[in-house]
Amino acid sequence: MDMNWIEIGELSDIPVRGARCVKTPQGKIAVFRTAENDVFAIEDHCPHKGGPLSQGIVHGRAVTCPLHNWVISLETGKAQGADEGKVRTIPVRNEGGKLSIALESLMLTAAE
Template sequence: MNWPKDTWHPIGDISDIPLRGARCVKTPQGKIAVFRTAENEVFAIEDHCPHKGGPLSQGIVHGAAVTCPLHNWVISLETGQALGADKGSVRTIPVRNENGMLSIALDSMMMAAE
């Protein structure tokens, strides 16, 4: 069976996201939070905490994790998994950095729904 390939969509320049900060991108698949760590790494995950749906893009970035602003759940930016004793996860989104220009990969079937 042929599965649809991810389609890369430009979302802006890395300088649009402050170090240890985030930006929210609206897509047909929902809101995506794009994070930039202090080490200049970029990650993208769904913008809702698995606990109570808090906006992760408004959380505090530390290392390769973000702390939800509502109830302090810590989510790994690498895996989308809740860390510590908490259980749950969010979907990670592939992100590409080409000379500072950022793109995220969205399923082409979902994009067709636009």
């Protein structure tokens, strides 16, 4: 499938082990940067009580929700440990420090 990529900024816009939030027609997307400079994008709400994941603590390839400490995998969007639930993951691309997310993927996933 041909992806429709939207540029969302630079890698340097996101602090190491931090996030920034991108507003899209399908809702807020949290874009995370790990200590290793890997970039992930997921929905910006915890599957538990809707906490803002973009305000959580990034550790390894996961984020801890600031409301109730649920740990969410940045790779799969799944809650870790005994917790159950999942958020959408969004394809993200890093080309020489320029970041993009896949728009078609957002639209298709929202329709499911």
